[in-house]
Amino acid sequence: MKNIKECIAYAKYDFINLKSTNTLGMVIVFMMFGMMALISIPEMAFSILIAAPAVFNALFAMEEESGYCQLGFFPAKRSNAVYGRFLLTFAATIVLLVIAFVMTNIARSANAGMVDLSLENLPEQAKAVLAQFPEVTDMFIAAAVFLFANVLNVTSLTLYYAVAPEKEIAYSFAVMGIVAAVGFAVVKIADISLMDTIEFAIDVLENQTLVSVICFAAGALVNIPYAIIASRLFIKRIYK
């Protein structure tokens, strides 16, 4: 019970950091652009799913540079900060996931001529959109992508906590291992091979417009500073 309370406290801690840095605003703007693109390009949803956790990653990394060292002073287990972070990113990604898929299905329905995206006959249009929902395979792929993105994110945080006692680090890695296993299980249950996922991504890249490619590139780019910061912090912690 105490651990759960601490995880939630750490998740709130992260949330306050994000809220106060216009991070949420940035994520919302990012999603708005994505959604606008979605209306005309349904598969853009996948691009958004790839890029959104990367944005989170980059912004969290900025937080770590400034405020995270204080966690060692709190009367709470440092490993719970890792789980708290996971909790928050997981909740945020689920929200993004739902929005992205609703938008995808609106766009698909519009493309199929089932809805006209006007404000008239909204209940009927909503029913038509819901009838398209869910695209199970895409959802599973996206869920898997999200899980892995989060594992990457949280694992980096764990590495940052190399300063914490080894036992806690080991526990954190074990939990992240379980999460990764769940990700694999999702892929397995949905009968999606890694090649399917890669082909899907390539397909999106090959068949979409420049906007889609830019979205992918942006996702990759925002991960670069994150990777640099995370590695630098890790090295600093190890050799300090």
Added chain:
Amino acid sequence: MENAIVIKNLCKIYSGFELKDVSFNLPKGYIMGFAGQNGAGKTTTIRSILNMIKINSGEITIFGKDNIKYEREIKQDVGVVLDELYFTRHLKIKSIEAQLKMFYDNWNSEVFKSYIERFKLPYNKKCGDFSKGMKMKLMIAAALAHDAKLLILDEPTSGLDPVARDELLDIFGEIIEDGEHSILFSTHITADIERVADYLTILYNGKIYETGEKDEIMEKYVVIKGDAADINEEIKKHTIGFHNYRNGFESLYKAEYTDLLPDSVVVEKASIDEIMVYIAKEG
């Protein structure tokens, strides 16, 4: 006497640096100055007390409890102030309080507010934009808001102007007035230790050189000056950091042997600064 901190034979090995058999006690209700030159191991000791690093051997107890086994419980009663602000820099005071109070059972918003007002800290400014003195005060306000019985401060006065330093040292004095609070503060500004500390620990090259009551330690040493011809080998044995100049010598000297000195040698009270400098010269 009840102790706030007891450290026994603390060892931490890094490549190129070693903290060796560090042992000292901080009695409850007192201020201990933790002195040593840069790289002497002060921060490593503090990080060990806070279980921020894994120690190689030794034992640390805070209020009689093991610092690792009872970490959560102990940290409810420990406040940390560093020379650099460790709160997220773009947050304002209100958000910082929202973050901190979730973790402390004894968090008292009224107390926090009263210190913020007393220290005249602005609510509408990001804490990263605060002056150095304001940052220190914010960290102290946060520590006192959860009624930390032990304050651990790492170089809190470095970089502060004389007025801010004076104010901060006055605050230290107020904090320990009730006999329930204790302060361990590391610094290389020894004048601060001389002013407020009751106890003193001098760390040199990863080892404890002196630890105990400040006045007793200061009484143990004197600075001697004179002509090199005035001293013999017997006297030289009790010198520390002896240095022979063209027109005389200067050295730290063990006060208990002043009877051996000839009248021509000038004997002066040693300051902590001088004790540290001569210890470093001795090597």
